Amino acid sequence: MDLNLLASRLDNIQPFHVMELSKMAAELERQGRSIIHMNIGEPDFTAPAPVLEAATRAMASGRLQYTAATGIPQLREAISQHYRAVYGLDVAPSRIIVTAGASGALLLACAALVSPGSEVLMPDPSYPCNRHFVAAFEGRARMIASGPEARFQLTEAMVREHWNEHTRGVLLASPSNPTGTSIPHEELRRIVGAVREHGGYTIVDEIYQGLSYEGEPFSALSAGEDVIVINSFSKYFNMTGWRLGWLVVPPEMVRAVEKLAQNLFICASSIAQYAGVACFTPEAIAIFEERKEEFRRRRDYIVPALRDLGFSVPVTPDGAFYVYADCSALADDADKLTLRMLNEAGVSLTPGLDFGPYTAKNYIRVSYATSMENLREAVSRLQRFFGKG
Incomplete structure (x- = not known):
């Protein structure tokens, strides 16, 4: 097919970088690596x-x-x-x-x-x-x-x-x-x-x-x-x-x-x-509220843990299951840092690149939509990565 036939509006739509990182993480897993996924905004819970x-x-x-x-x-x-x-x-x-x-x-x-x-x-x-x-x-x-x-x-x-x-x-x-x-x-x-x-x-x-x-x-x-x-x-x-x-x-x-x-x-x-x-239904809502409290518990663990690792979290998140963390004290390029954390520590995070140019260089998004066991293991790996373990 002649690519000149593609609509010009596609020029204004960039690839979704987090999905590219997910593909890289999946390839590392196929090679036998253990990867902790904290890059995708998907609850680890499923429909009750x-x-x-x-x-x-x-x-x-x-x-x-x-x-x-x-x-x-x-x-x-x-x-x-x-x-x-x-x-x-x-x-x-x-x-x-x-x-x-x-x-x-x-x-x-x-x-x-x-x-x-x-x-x-x-x-x-x-x-x-x-x-x-x-x-x-x-x-x-x-x-x-x-x-x-x-x-x-x-x-x-x-x-x-x-x-x-x-x-x-x-x-x-x-x-x-x-x-x-x-x-x-x-x-x-x-x-x-x-x-x-x-x-x-x-x-x-x-x-x-x-x-x-x-x-x-x-x-x-x-x-x-x-x-x-x-x-x-x-x-x-x-x-x-x-x-x-x-x-x-x-x-x-x-x-x-x-x-x-x-x-x-x-x-x-x-x-x-x-x-x-x-x-x-009341039965389902009760389950969702229990799971919400679990997300809150994870937030209350991961925010101070990130700060202890050297990240700055200037605004404590009050919703969703993300932390937007400033990594400028640890590296001068968030994209390169996330690639290193993926390849060297086996922890997959998302750089600010996807979310707009203003914070692209200095911020990463951390998803805590994964188990407490995974969060603790991720923190342990990052402690070793940053020489704090």
């Missing part, structure tokens, strides 16, 4: 028994056909009830679009809102796929440098400073990948207000919202019905491979998003949807 049993019942009953593009009514109602029970919010089921993972939700949001040449503001660092979805629809992700003093997040002041005639909206994540930090609730409301004044849209990725460890449960939906929220069953609900998520949109946007869903992927997996309903 109530969810598996619901999927089995769905398959046995033959409910394997296409569903409505917006999702089965039972699941949309269950999500709506979840917002009421956990966040005290009345979110009509009609505003909830069930999607093929959070990626499907972000695809629909960007397809509906991003016009060619328009700008979307987001913090640097950010999850790389967010800016690539914007680029896929020929928009421009404008990355705003954000350091630890702002919790690696956008602020109202940043939004007001950087908004221009090309800006149409903001794309946030709270808690964030790669930093595990959340936007303070009142600051988020102020950001929404600033965007609203400019007639723009606010998209908030809340896929780690269930894994928030500090303060009262909060959703950006409390800032107004015009806020667009993305969520997923992958993280808190431990269903990464099931490819199930949802999107909450303003009432006037529902029909446009439904039309896009009908054409882009017809519907989310029917089996995953019926299984997803069981996530909201």
